[in-house]
């Protein structure tokens with residue numbers, strides 16, 4: 001995956017700017033020449049390559065007219081030919097549609113598609129007509145760009161930490177040094193765009209090198225199930241944030257042990273107070289029951305968990321344009337407080353961090369976050385829809401006779417909920433269960449299910465509703 005990054009010049013002196021603008025203007029004439037000569041059927045449309053154009057120009061002296069260095073015009077020819085090729089490809093999309101409209105005969109379609117792909121449309125009257133219709137002769141409109149090949153520039157950091165980019169000017173061995181407003185050196189082929197009195201340096205980088213929050217999101221729809229041993233399991237079967245379980249259980253053990261010791265110390269202090277030994281009471285309170293170290297450790301643990309969860313969400317968004325997830329916010333609203341139960345408190349807090357990470361990463365990286373009703377997603381077979389049993393990390397489906405990975409099965413169900421016509425985000429879980437049962441019953445009997453049928457009622461009675469959250 002490629003991403004474009006832009007560096008900007010800072011405080012570029014006027015003389016250099018004028019020289020670069022002039023170079024870009026001359027290279028604009030090179031572009032215009034390329035478009036005029038090769039921007040149609042006889043040029044790029046006949047399979048002509050930029051290398052052949054260069055050889056022709058060198059042979060007939062065309063290049064001398066432009067007054068630019070050899071490498072500059074050669075790179076510009078290559079760039080302009082690529083623009084024309086893109087223009088041609090866009091026209092072919094239209095012509096392919098026209099072919100589909102014209103004939104239903106697979107052989108005939110294939111013949112025309114192939115002729116189009118290998119640029120031999122001129123031999124077929126219909127294709128020739130269509131191409132001439134859709135491939136409008138373009139013309140160059142670019143007069144403010146300089147393309148610089150990777151081996152033709154260099155970057156230097158000066159004594160004050162400023163990054164300078166040196167690119168070829170109009171004269172041989174006279175580089176133009178451009179101060180940049182970044183400390184990250186551009187790499188690969190550069191496209192300099194002279195705009196608004198400064199230089200924009202555009203270059204491509206591998207998206208995986210970008211800081212995760214700047215990476216573009218992926219293109220697919222991915223369901224995720226929130227776990228405890230790992231932050232997320234996705235509908236492809238991949239697990240993300242696998243260190244979470246270990247982080248949480250070690251923290252839980254540590255907290256339980258510490259709380260036990262603190263309770264003991266507190267009771268000693270209380271006893272001392274009861275016997276009038278206030279000095280001892282204060283000593284214990286000051287030295288043994290302080291909160292500074294405790295708070296610092298807690299903050300460090302929270303930071304580690306957040307990193308684990310955010311990294312997991314970034315991994316999912318790497319491949320997802322749409323992330324489908326259970327709505328993890330406000331799940332515990334209205335319930336009694338969790339008291340001192342360490343595990344449940346940690347789990348509830350983690351859930352909040354996961355919700356926050358999903359929302360924040362999706363927004364920053366441009367993916368959509370879709371919340372769905374997750375009731376019974378961990379107790380339903382994603383293949384046949386039957387309600388089954390989850391035992392530990394396995395889900396067993398009797399009709400299919402298959403054992404699934406429970407969290408993967410749940411993640412796939414969550415993804416499917418996004419397109420479910422009957423189950424909305426706030427459909428009560430009792431109703432969800434009924435809908436799921438009706439579907440499998442219909443599937444088995446191929447008859448509309450009677451809600452009051454004794455069989456269904458009996459089945460409901462035998463399988464009392466578990467909480468939608470029990471996973």
Ligand SMILES: [Zn+2]
Pocket residue numbers: 381382383384385386397398399400401
């Ligand atoms: Zn099944």
